[in-house]
Amino acid sequence: MAISTVSNLSSKDFSSDQDVRWCPGCGDYTILKQVQNAMPELGIPKENIVFVAGIGCSSRFPYYMNTYGMHTIHGRAPAFASGLKLSRPDLSVWIITGDGDSLSIGGNHLIHMLRRNIDVNILLFNNEIYGLTKGQYSPTSKVGSVTKSTPLGSLDTPFNPLSLALGANAGFIARAMDRDPKHLKDIILRSEQHKGTSLLEIYQNCIVFNDGAFDLYTDKVSRPETALYLEHGKPLIFGKDNTHGIRLDGMRPEVVELGNGVSADDLWIHDENDHFKAYLLTRFFAVGNEDGFPRPFGVLFEQERPAYEQEVARQMAYAKKRNGDADLEKLLSGDETWVVV
Amino acid sequence: MSIKEVIRETATIRFAGDSGDGMQLTGSQFTNTTALAGNDLSTLPDFPAEIRAPAGTVAGVSGFQIHFGSRAIHSPGDMCDVLIVMNAAALKANIKYLKPGGVIIANIDGFGKKDLNLAKYGPEADPLGEVGTQGYTVIPVDVTKLTRESLKDSGLTVKDIDRSKNMFVLGIVYWLYNRDLEPTRNFLRTKFAKKPEVAEANITALEDGLKFAMATEVFTERYALAPAKIEPGKYRNITGNEATVIGITAAASKSGLPVFLGSYPITPASDILHGLSRMKHFNVMTYQAEDEIAAIGSAIGAAFGGSLGITSSSGPGIALKTEAIALATIYELPLVIINVQRAGPSTGMPTKTEQSDLLQAVYGRAGECPVVVVAPQSPADCFASIYEACKIATQFMIPVMFLSDGYIANGAEPWRYPSAADLDDIPVQFARSRETDDEAFKPYTRNENLARPWAIPGTKGLEHRIGGIEKQHETGNISYDPDNHHFMTHMRENKRNKVADILPLIQMEEGEATGDLLVVGWGGTFGSIKQAVYECRQEGLNVSQIHLRHLAPFPRNLGEILGNFKKVLVPEINNGQLIRLLRDQYFVDAQGYNRVRGVPFSVDELKAAFREALESL
Numbered sequence: 032m033a034i035s036t037v038s039n040l041s042s043k044d045f046s047s048d049q050d051v052r053w054c055p056g057c058g059d060y061t062i063l064k065q066v067q068n069a070m071p072e073l074g075i076p077k078e079n080i081v082f083v084a085g086i087g088c089s090s091r092f093p094y095y096m097n098t099y100g101m102h103t104i105h106g107r108a109p110a111f112a113s114g115l116k117l118s119r120p121d122l123s124v125w126i127i128t129g130d131g132d133s134l135s136i137g138g139n140h141l142i143h144m145l146r147r148n149i150d151v152n153i154l155l156f157n158n159e160i161y162g163l164t165k166g167q168y169s170p171t172s173k174v175g176s177v178t179k180s181t182p183l184g185s186l187d188t189p190f191n192p193l194s195l196a197l198g199a200n201a202g203f204i205a206r207a208m209d210r211d212p213k214h215l216k217d218i219i220l221r222s223e224q225h226k227g228t229s230l231l232e233i234y235q236n237c238i239v240f241n242d243g244a245f246d247l248y249t250d251k252v253s254r255p256e257t258a259l260y261l262e263h264g265k266p267l268i269f270g271k272d273n274t275h276g277i278r279l280d281g282m283r284p285e286v287v288e289l290g291n292g293v294s295a296d297d298l299w300i301h302d303e304n305d306h307f308k309a310y311l312l313t314r315f316f317a318v319g320n321e322d323g324f325p326r327p328f329g330v331l332f333e334q335e336r337p338a339y340e341q342e343v344a345r346q347m348a349y350a351k352k353r354n355g356d357a358d359l360e361k362l363l364s365g366d367e368t369w370v371v372v
Numbered sequence: 373m374s375i376k377e378v379i380r381e382t383a384t385i386r387f388a389g390d391s392g393d394g395m396q397l398t399g400s401q402f403t404n405t406t407a408l409a410g411n412d413l414s415t416l417p418d419f420p421a422e423i424r425a426p427a428g429t430v431a432g433v434s435g436f437q438i439h440f441g442s443r444a445i446h447s448p449g450d451m452c453d454v455l456i457v458m459n460a461a462a463l464k465a466n467i468k469y470l471k472p473g474g475v476i477i478a479n480i481d482g483f484g485k486k487d488l489n490l491a492k493y494g495p496e497a498d499p500l501g502e503v504g505t506q507g508y509t510v511i512p513v514d515v516t517k518l519t520r521e522s523l524k525d526s527g528l529t530v531k532d533i534d535r536s537k538n539m540f541v542l543g544i545v546y547w548l549y550n551r552d553l554e555p556t557r558n559f560l561r562t563k564f565a566k567k568p569e570v571a572e573a574n575i576t577a578l579e580d581g582l583k584f585a586m587a588t589e590v591f592t593e594r595y596a597l598a599p600a601k602i603e604p605g606k607y608r609n610i611t612g613n614e615a616t617v618i619g620i621t622a623a624a625s626k627s628g629l630p631v632f633l634g635s636y637p638i639t640p641a642s643d644i645l646h647g648l649s650r651m652k653h654f655n656v657m658t659y660q661a662e663d664e665i666a667a668i669g670s671a672i673g674a675a676f677g678g679s680l681g682i683t684s685s686s687g688p689g690i691a692l693k694t695e696a697i698a699l700a701t702i703y704e705l706p707l708v709i710i711n712v713q714r715a716g717p718s719t720g721m722p723t724k725t726e727q728s729d730l731l732q733a734v735y736g737r738a739g740e741c742p743v744v745v746v747a748p749q750s751p752a753d754c755f756a757s758i759y760e761a762c763k764i765a766t767q768f769m770i771p772v773m774f775l776s777d778g779y780i781a782n783g784a785e786p787w788r789y790p791s792a793a794d795l796d797d798i799p800v801q802f803a804r805s806r807e808t809d810d811e812a813f814k815p816y817t818r819n820e821n822l823a824r825p826w827a828i829p830g831t832k833g834l835e836h837r838i839g840g841i842e843k844q845h846e847t848g849n850i851s852y853d854p855d856n857h858h859f860m861t862h863m864r865e866n867k868r869n870k871v872a873d874i875l876p877l878i879q880m881e882e883g884e885a886t887g888d889l890l891v892v893g894w895g896g897t898f899g900s901i902k903q904a905v906y907e908c909r910q911e912g913l914n915v916s917q918i919h920l921r922h923l924a925p926f927p928r929n930l931g932e933i934l935g936n937f938k939k940v941l942v943p944e945i946n947n948g949q950l951i952r953l954l955r956d957q958y959f960v961d962a963q964g965y966n967r968v969r970g971v972p973f974s975v976d977e978l979k980a981a982f983r984e985a986l987e988s989l
Contacts, residue, residue, distance in 0.1 A: 047837070049849065078805075078832045083673070086840075093837050094850065099829040101676060102839030103669065104695050110634075110661065110669025115829075117659060117670070118632045119677040122829050140669075143662040343657065350652035357654040359625045359792040362618055365608045367555065368789075369408050372604050 042067040045077060047097040053088060058209035058235035062156065063095055065216040066125075070098075073123065073223055080123045083112040085132040088163045089156035089235070092127040106137025109144040112151050120340045123223070124151040130171040131161050134190050138170075142199035148227040150338040154219070155192060155232045160241035173318050178240075193331060194313040196230045197306075203229035204309070205330045209236060210249035214260070214328065221330055227338045247319060248326055257320055261312070261329035266298035269325045277324070284311055286323050303333045376593040382441030383595060384449030385545065388466040389458030389482075390427050391420060391434045394538040399436025400784070401542060405555045406440045407609040407786050410599025413440035414899055415784045416448035416972065421639065421722045428482075428490035433465040442598040446750075446899035446906075448783065450974035454548070456541055458482050458515070460491035463499055475509045476500070477544060479537070481516035511590050515540055522580035526573040536577035543581020550596050553578060605788040612780035613640075615754035615787065616684075616710065617647030621654045622755075623762035624680060627798035631656040632674030633682045634667040636689060639722040640778040641712040644684040664692035668709070672696060675705045676838070678802060678828035680762060684710035686778075687729045688718065691736075697771055698737045701864060703838050704816070704824050706765035708758070709743075713777040713895075715970040724970025725779035727895050728946035733773040734924045734953065740861050742868035744768070745924040747775040749898035752787035754780065757921060763798045768871055769823040775923070777945075779972050780896040802826050806833030816848040822867035872925040878933060882906060883916030889986050890937035892962070894920040894950050897973055901943060904978035915982050923953070931958045941965055941985045943978060 045067040053059045070080070080098040084090035086105035093100030099122075103111045108126045116124045133141045133155050144151070160178065161167040167180040171192065175184040193204045203225040207215040215233065222229035234245040248258045255271040267277035268289070276298040278287045287293050302308060309332035315324040351357075385402070389395045396417055403415050418435040425432035439449030451471040457463040459482025470476065478500055485495040493499050504510045519540045523533045539560075546553060557575050564571035585591060610618075624631040635645040635658065649658040657679075661667040668683040675681030683693065690711045700707045713729045715721035733745045744764055748757035754776060761772040803825035806813055815836045816824050827834040836848060844851035845859055881898075882905045893901045898919050905917040918933060920926070934940055934954065940962040942951040948964040955962060965981040967973065 076832070078835055079830055081676075081829050082837075094839070096837075098835050099676075100837035100839075101673070102837065102841065103672075104665075104699055104840065107665055107669045107696070110666035111673035111676075113661075113666070114632055114634055114659065114670030114673030114675075114679075114681070115677045116673075118630060118657060118674040118679045119829065122677070139662055140666055143666070347652050347655075347657065354653035357625065359622060359654075362621060362654070363789045363792065364606065365610075365789075367404060367408060368606055368608045369410060370604075370606055371410065371599075371602050371788075 040071040040077065042071060045070045045097050047095050049094050051095050052091065054239050056238040057088070058158065058237070059089055059092070059156065061209045061212055062154070062215065062233055062235060063092065065212050065219060066154070067096070069216050069219045069223070072220060075123045079121065080125070081115060082125045082127060083108045083115065084127040085137055086163070087129040087132045087161075089127055089129040090132060106132050106135070107140060108132070109137065109140040109153075113144060113147070113149055116149050116151050117340050117343055120150070120344060126151055126153045128153060128155050129162075130155070130157045130159060130169045130192070134170040134192060134195070142195070145196055145199040145201040145228050145230065147339040148202050148336060149340055150226050151228055152222045153228065153230045154222075155230060156235040157192065157232050158235045158237040158241055159244045160237050162237050162240055166240040191313060191316045192232050193230070194310075194316070197310055197313055197332065201230055201332070202227040202334045202336055203330070204313070204332050205229070205231045206234070206328050207231060208234040208245060208249050208328065211328075218329065225333060227336060257325050259315070259325035259327045261301050261327050261331065263301055263303045263330070266295045266300055268295065268298065284324070303330050306332065306334070375591060378593050378595050380441070380595045380597050381443055382439065382445065383454070383549065383597060384437065384439045384452040385454040385456070386435055386437040386452040386466060386469055387456045387541075388433055388435040388462035389538070390461070391422070391425060391432045392427060393434070393458045394535070395434045395436050395458070398538045398542050399438060401556045401559060402545065402551070403438055403784050404559070404609050405546070405551045406438065407607070408555050409551060411440040411442060411597055412445040412600035412602055412786060413438055413784075414445050414448045415439075416779065417782045419723055426490070428459060428461055428487050430461045430465050430491060433462050435462070435466055437469070440597065442600050444600065444602065446903040447972065447975055450976050454545070456545065458537070458541070460487040460493055460499060463503070464491045464493065467503060470508065473507050473509070475511060476503060477511045477513060477541070479515040479541070480512045481514055513544065513584075513590075518580070518584060519577050522577055523573050526576065527569060528573055532570065533573070536574050539574045539577040540581035540584075543578040543583075544585040546578070547582045547585035548591060548594050550594060553582065602786070603788060607786045607788050609784055610752055610755075610787040611782055611784045612748065612751040612754040612776055613643040613712070613782065614647060615752055616644050616758050616776065617651065619755040619758035620648060620682060620762065621651045621656055622792070622795060623759050623798060624654055624656055625792070626795050627680065627762070627766060627800050629678070629680040629766070629800055631682060632671055632679040633658045633684065634661050634670035634674070635659070635684045636661055636664045636667045638686045638689045640714055640781050641684045641686050641689075641710060643781070644710060644712070664689040665696060668693040668696040672700050672703070672705060672707060675700070675707055676703075676828070678826070680708070680766065681706065682708045682710065684712070686712050686714050686722070687716050687732065690729065690732065694737045697743065698739060698741045699840050700771045701741050701743060702840055702843070704769045704864070706769055706826070707771040708761050708765050708774060709771060710758070710774045710776065712781045713775060715968070721970045723778065725777045725896065725972065726946060726968060726970060727777060727897065727944050728949065728968070729775065730894070730923060730946065730949040731952070733775055740865065742865045743924065744770055744772040744868060744871050745775060745922070746772060747895040747921060747923055748780060749895060749919055749921060751780045751783050751785045755787070759795065763796060764871055766798060766800050767823065768821050768867060769826060770868060770871075775895055777896040800826070802828050803831065803834055805831045808833065814846045814848065816843055817846050822863065822870055869925045872928050875922050875925070875927050877929045878918055878920070878927040881917040881919050883909060885916070885933060886936040887916050888914035888938050888989060889916070889982060890934065890940045891915060891917045891982065892920065892934070892940060892942050892950070892954070893917070893944070894923060897943060897945060900973040900975055900978055904975045904982060907975065908979055908982050913982065913986060915986070920950070923950070926957065934958050934960045938989055939963065939985055941982065943973060943981065945973065
């Protein structure tokens, strides 16, 4: 890879000549900006980068990136990305999707992509609403959401996307938000570094149909009390002035106040590679944090295991070695032939 | 008693037994041996959809028919001369396929009280005795007992010994038709290479079956068929699905493109996935996706990346893929979509054949969505047809639908296989990289075929975005301009129609290019129609035949030929689909002959239909 050409790139080089057409104030703008900021730091030539999207507001994203791109079918971006990455493991493949796209119509593809562990990066823009179709509830909308299609409130229990992902044997799950751009960019870079499918859920504000859905976490005043920023090897501490932490009592997490004999040494130390603890972290998911647990942000879980396309390539190489040179004549004739004169 | 050796021009035999009796294997062994003997042949496997329907029931009966001869054979035969039945249910399900006066070789061990009950004959019935009074010759053989006797020293368990019953029966039939045992011996030694004792037991059963037929005086005659006078060349036996697999692999090899097959298991197309998964050394990658949509989506993704993208399915699966087919059409990427048609609608009859997806292939998508449609006419023709489909897809940057069907997919025939050098080239040129000061890349400019450039990721300076949203002419940028949409809709249609420029003109299959009756068929009905037209012409009737491989676009001279006949008859295994396309495009007052029974046309019913059409002139 020609680093010299790569290092010359700036975030502007990743901006296409197309007008960006999201609503003014949409959280998508920040995410686009942070992705464009992260790109030059990847050290990948832009012709080797492909953005693949389904359908929805967020899925217009590839048109705004000056890389290769595919705007595909509602919910099916993982299918297209899978074929592309398997056949072209040299490419850096990104999936841009929304909560309706990936968790409703495309739920099946998402879980299969995660279990296979193909090395693509999924950025899931979660705004808990259908935007492009103008305001119906989504599979992540809270129970009771009053929307265009649920005038008396929605009835169905929403997905917990990261719990779902762990259930599907995801190898990398993380969460970030549009209103904390620096952290967002860091986690985007972390996602890319993971070899295997990475799922980054991004809380994204829909200013028109679901404004303020994540204010509890994104508002700068409430954020310290409600958001738990995870760092590998560091204790789980939150609260303005770092006053609170999470301690494990056997298998049960509990919120504790630091001081009065409780120190950081007593707290749960975040281990990104611990599957069991990751499960507990995904369950910090009560509406409005009503169970007292803050919502975790950062990398909840990372597991090293072979990426699917590497395993496919290994089998291809093995088959070539075992069968020797491909002999088309022999294939055409098969084993049993006869001659008519 | 001396045994009379009778020379036959053609023969049809049918093996029938329980799903667990190994009838498909028995039939395919007889087929290979017969092909090696130089006869022309055509086969029809007839098996239940259930893997193991309750043993001994009519639902669980599996059959295999082969028609072979010393002259050209085009169909698997309407009725059989010899019917082999392993149990009562097999007799019940298949007696209707036996010619009057035909021979039944019956395993009497399969006609006990329990078997009679399972077959719903009733415990006291004597179906063999009964058919014996109807003019059939019944040859009862206690296959179970004889096989156990034959293999008593083999060291195998009784259960394993009983698995060799089919080889004992095959030995009998080999004797009856003067076949060589060697090909099956070789097959068994290869198949059971890791269990030589099983291979030897099966070979012993096969040989003892032959000896039994020779030594006992149950048969009064045996048959000899001279090799067929067929076109000189090198031959092998092949099924439609095998030929499809080899055709795709050959296209990969000749084009230099890697193949990516995205597929989801479905009867009767799964063998294409199985076959291609064994072609990795030819740069063929297979991906068993989570569903039909992911299967085609992955193939399109791979096509964007520069692979020959292929997806294989059957009608219900194709229905699920329609949105993605439309996307590939507006992307203008090469894609081959294989539909091995089966009887529908919905699950229909998965193991039975039908031609009812033609209109789905031509029209069955939202929006104006023209694709190319190609249909093979016989098992061996799957090779040339799929190879051509791959070539058209890459040369025109367009999806091509390949309409095979359950009959030709599983049916077999001898194939005069080509050498690699005989195959057409499939030249592929990806768009070249650009420097920053070059003119901006326009992904939707076009060449003389109206095909756009294939610009694959990894190529410097060609970064571009493709999508399902209407795109501006040349630049490919999103466009909602009314005139542009009108223009692009026609552009896609014109490009599809332009494929006709490279298609060969249609040739008369049988008969003159003008006359009283023209029979127009397409796809897997080729053999039956050809046989029927041939026989009618022998009888002096004024009948000609053309057979369409290209359904969209049609060959350029089709309209002219249709106009040269007083009457046009269109036989199809559907409710009349090609006929609608012909009426629509050529205003031809064609008449249909339509039967939707899940089985190929019989030659006799077609001949009757042709006669009737001529009489009403």
